[in-house]
Amino acid sequence: MSFQTYADLWRIPDVRRILVLGLFLRIPMPASAVIVTLHVVGPLDRSYAEAGLVSTVLAIAMAISAPWLGRLLDRLGLRRTLLLPLAVLPIAWSIAPWVGYLPLLALVAVAGLFTVPSFSIVRQVMLRSVGPGQRTAALSADAIMTELGFMAGPVIGVLGASYFGTSWAMLMIQWLGIAAAVVLWLINPRITEGDPAIPSDAVPSDAATSDAGTPKSRFGPPSWLNPGVALLLAGTFTASLILIAEDLGTVAAMRDFERTALLGLVMAIWALGSLLGALIYGALNSHPSTAVMLVLLGATTVLTAFAWDPISFTVLLLLSGFFCAPTLTAALEAITSNVPSSVRGEVMGWHGSAITLGSAVGAPTAGFAIDLIGWQGGFVLGGGLGLLIAAGIWLTTRRMSNPAEASLPPGEKSPAPAE
Structure with missing residues (x-):
């Protein structure tokens, strides 16, 4: 480190x-x-x-x-x-x-x-x-x-x-x-x-051909999309769903503990955990895969549901926050490492959409779980889904590793969460 x-x-x-x-x-x-x-x-x-x-x-x-x-x-x-x-x-x-x-x-x-x-x-x-x-x-x-x-x-x-x-x-x-x-x-x-002398607003683009020189279909999936990238986007969606579930669960928990006045402080501590996690993750010499980070995020989210008072809740939430930003960073780094630089803007746009849609889907789902079983429901639902989808990503990646390699242009690596 x-x-x-x-x-x-x-x-x-x-x-x-x-x-x-x-x-x-x-x-x-x-x-x-x-x-x-x-x-x-x-x-x-x-x-x-x-x-x-x-x-x-x-x-x-x-x-x-x-x-x-x-x-x-x-x-x-x-x-x-x-x-x-x-x-x-x-x-x-x-x-x-x-x-x-x-x-x-x-x-x-x-x-x-x-x-x-x-x-x-x-x-x-x-x-x-x-x-x-x-x-x-x-x-x-x-x-x-x-x-x-x-x-x-x-x-x-x-x-x-x-x-x-x-x-x-x-x-x-x-x-x-x-x-x-x-x-x-x-x-x-x-x-x-590219050439430093070429300004960004003069970057050439040919919508008819891919980076490998092969024709690009005007219909159907984009040329950069393959099963590995799709799985990483699914992991991003899931991480965002977990985060919104934790967000709503935190509000419900502090109300249940009758400590609503401390909500802003608790949320700031959670964000601090995410900041520290990003700081340490970037300094590591070897970085865990997206699937591993998603498992850690999901597990610590479920663990937070076992808090018994505001102090234990804040400590467990800080621990879970430690894996928030690194999980999203791991997914983004894996995606951008395995697509051509000429389509990075579009790919990052889809990454942002996965985050937004994860929040949009997670909010009502977590709200239903909280209404059903209390504030713990948001953490159990979000963390549990994270663990299930992380396991699915890991298993699917192992099974499709060879087909994924074959689907990429020559010279590209398979974008697996393990990378």
Whole structure:
């Protein structure tokens, strides 16, 4: 284990610049989630269910847009792709804070469809800027900055809503993200490997042929999709489902323990565990596979259901949090290592959609389990599904290893969770 890797990463100008800029691109996501909820139940005088519908619509829109905008990144480059969000988002978010509920719902859907693909862009710049031996550390560094953003975002959202009101807070936090996107457009970092003299908005793309030179079908699955990548996306979906189950289960548990006032602190400790896990995972010399990380995440999630008081619950939740970010990082690293760099934007978009859909499916499912057997239900359901699907990934990968090799273009490795 060596933390020197992170120091080496920080010395790379493109890495340092995109990590800081990425933080400002992402903070508006968790901040606006809090602000919009407070706005719907406050000034708009609607129910929490209606506030949840806004979040669901946004999640679905972002799940649709991520692969689409990721593909545009691959074909058109960064600057041309960002022109769409930069044309739509300022209009949508400048109007949204001042309208009624139904127009807000429509504007949030439009904004979600044109959300800046920050996760894809940051990770592509990171992977392009580092050597093969630094890939996992780079993705872990990105996960650390993401956790920092999702820890700071809700705090900023609550403070903004308290001091300026929800409408002005929504406007300001979204314009912070838009300003960061403008800076990104001006800096225009390269997102693919190649000649440094070629700007990212001049990356050639041929939709008719694959990287191996074989024709690409305009219909059917994309050329990069194979059983190994599909399994890794399933693992990503499952990890996201576990995380939303833990999220809802934590709220229910603190209410059951009659310690609701401590909820923010407990959630912050959980996020801290995820941050520390990403930090250590990236510093390891040998990295466990996605299936192993999913087993550890699932097992510690089930273990949390055996907590007997707020202290034991927080300790077990911290332990489970330790495997949150590393599980998603392991899956993403395995996926990006085994697809051509020319389609990384689209692939990362699908990875983001798997996370979003996992949350969308996990929320009502975990809620049903909590209603049925109490707060423990969310942890047992999420962790149990994680263990089952991790076992399925591991068994299927072993059985299909040879066919998976054969399905890939020459020179590519089979993207198995064991890698």
